[in-house]
Amino acid sequence: MSSPAVPTKIAAIVLAAGQGLRAGAPVPKQFAPHLGKPLMRHSVEAFAHAGISPILVATRSDLHAAAQDALAGIEGVTLVSGGAMRQDSVRAALERLASDAPDLVLIHDAARPGLTTAVILRLIDALSSAPGAIPVLPVVDSLFRENEGTVPRNGLHRVQTPQAFRFPEILAAHREWKGPAAAGDDAEVARRAGLEVALVEGDEALRKVTFAGDLQPSAVTKAVHPRTGTGFDVHRLVAGEELWLCGVRIDHDRGLSGHSDADVALHALTDAVLGAAACGDIGEHFPPTDQRWLGASSDRFLAHAVALAAKSGYAIGNVDVTIICEAPKIGPYRAQMRARIADILDVDIDAVSVKATTTERLGFSGRGEGIAVQASATVVPIVP
Numbered sequence: 549m550s551s552p553a554v555p556t557k558i559a560a561i562v563l564a565a566g567q568g569l570r571a572g573a574p575v576p577k578q579f580a581p582h583l584g585k586p587l588m589r590h591s592v593e594a595f596a597h598a599g600i601s602p603i604l605v606a607t608r609s610d611l612h613a614a615a616q617d618a619l620a621g622i623e624g625v626t627l628v629s630g631g632a633m634r635q636d637s638v639r640a641a642l643e644r645l646a647s648d649a650p651d652l653v654l655i656h657d658a659a660r661p662g663l664t665t666a667v668i669l670r671l672i673d674a675l676s677s678a679p680g681a682i683p684v685l686p687v688v689d690s691l692f693r694e695n696e697g698t699v700p701r702n703g704l705h706r707v708q709t710p711q712a713f714r715f716p717e718i719l720a721a722h723r724e725w726k727g728p729a730a731a732g733d734d735a736e737v738a739r740r741a742g743l744e745v746a747l748v749e750g751d752e753a754l755r756k757v758t759f760a761g762d763l764q765p766s767a768v769t770k771a772v773h774p775r776t777g778t779g780f781d782v783h784r785l786v787a788g789e790e791l792w793l794c795g796v797r798i799d800h801d802r803g804l805s806g807h808s809d810a811d812v813a814l815h816a817l818t819d820a821v822l823g824a825a826a827c828g829d830i831g832e833h834f835p836p837t838d839q840r841w842l843g844a845s846s847d848r849f850l851a852h853a854v855a856l857a858a859k860s861g862y863a864i865g866n867v868d869v870t871i872i873c874e875a876p877k878i879g880p881y882r883a884q885m886r887a888r889i890a891d892i893l894d895v896d897i898d899a900v901s902v903k904a905t906t907t908e909r910l911g912f913s914g915r916g917e918g919i920a921v922q923a924s925a926t927v928v929p930i931v932p
C-alpha cells in the first residue's frame with residue numbers, strides 16, 4: 549500500500565525593510581499608498597489569497613507598529629526585524645523559519661505589488677525539477693554601454709521576484725554566502741552555492757516600484773486589476789404601491805412591495821457594486837428590520853455602496869442591469885433609467901447599460917407576480 553502524500557509546506561518572505569531612498573516618499577515606499585492600500589499589503593494579500601502560510605514580513609524594528617497597521621486583518625503574518633542590506637533581511641527571515649522549516653520558500657520584494665497566484669503556481673511547479681526558480685521577462689529595448697556601444701540582448705533577462713527555492717538549500721546557500729558584499733538577488737546567492745535556478749515566465753504587473761513616479765500605477769497595472777460583482781433581487785408586484793425601477797417612477801397598475809421603495813433594480817445593482825469591492829451585501833448595510841430604511845429611496849443604498857467601494861480604493865468602471873418582467877415595457881423608460889443610474893454613480897451614461905427580458909410567461913415573473921433583476925458591476929482602482 550502506498551503511503552499518503554505529505555502536503556508540501558510553503559512559506560513566503562516579504563521584504564519590507566528597505567529605506568526606499570530612490571522613491572523619496574515621506575515614508576519608506578512600502579508604506580506609501582498604492583491603489584488604495586499600503587504598497588506592502590498588496591503582496592502579503594496575494595500570498596494569503598494563494599493559501600501560502602506562514603508569511604514572514606521583514607521590516608525595520610522601529611516600524612513594526614506601522615507594519616502591523618498596514619497588514620491588519622491578514623491571517624498568518626509574522627513580522628521579523630530586517631537588516632542593513634536586502635540579503636540581511638532575507639537571512640533574518642530564513643533563520644526565523646528554520647526552527648519549523650517549510651519545504652519551499654518564496655522570497656519577494658514588498659516593492660513589487662502586482663503579484664498573481666499564476667506566477668506563484670508557475671514557480672512552485674518549477675521547484676519539482678530544480679532547487680530554485682525565478683520569474684523573468686525578455687529585454688525588449690536596445691542596451692547600450694557607454695564607451696562600448698550596443699550590447700547584444702541574447703541571453704539577457706529581466707529578473708523579478710518572488711524567487712522560489714527548496715528551503716534547506718537556500719538557507720544553506722545564504723549561510724555560506726561570503727560576498728561580494730551585496731548579492732543582486734537570492735538567485736545569485738543560490739547559483740554561487742552551485743544550485744540550479746530555473747527560469748519561469750514573469751509578469752509585467754510585477755514591476756518594481758523604485759522611483760517616485762513608479763508609485764503612480766501604470767495603465768498596465770490599472771488594467772490588470774479591475775474587479776467584477778454581480779447582484780440579483782426579486783420583489784413582489786402588489787396593488788396600491790408605486791413602481792420604482794432604476795430610480796425612475798413608472799406608471800403601472802401595480803407596484804413592488806418591500807421595506808424601502810422596493811426598487812428591485814437599484815437593489816440588485818447595489819449588491820453588484822458591493823460584490824465587486826468585496827464590501828458585504830445590501831442586507832448587511834441596510835437591514836429590512838431597521839426603521840431608518842422604511843420607505844427609503846433606494847438611490848441612497850446605491851450611493852452608499854459607491855462610497856464604500858471608493859473607501860476600498862475602487863471607482864465604478866461600468867454597470868449592466870437586466871430587468872426580468874412581462875410588464876411594464878422597459879423600452880420607453882430605458883434612456884431615463886440609464887441617466888438616473890449614471891447620476892447616482894457619478895459616471896458617464898456610456899458606462900451604464902439597462903436591458904430587459906421576459907421569461908416567456910413562465911414562472912413568477914411570467915405570471916406577473918413579481919419582477920426580478922440581475923446586475924453586474926465592474927470597478928477599477930482609483931489612481932491616487
Ligand SMILES: Nc1ccn([C@@H]2O[C@H](COP(=O)(O)OP(=O)(O)OP(=O)(O)O)[C@@H](O)[C@H]2O)c(=O)n1
Binds near residue numbers: 567
Ligand atoms: N535592508 C533591506 C533593503 C531592502 N529591502 C527590501 O527589498 C526590496 C528591494 O527593493 P529596493 O528597490 O532595492 O528597495 P530599497 O532598498 O528600499 O530602495 P532604495 O535602494 O531606493 O533605498 C524592497 O521591498 C525593500 O523594502 C529589505 O527588506 N531590507
Ligand SMILES: C[C@](O)(CO)[C@H](O)COP(=O)(O)O
Binds near residue numbers: 657707732733734756
Ligand atoms: C531582487 C531584485 O528585485 C530582482 O530584480 C533586484 O535585484 C533588487 O535590486 P535593487 O538594487 O535592490 O533595487
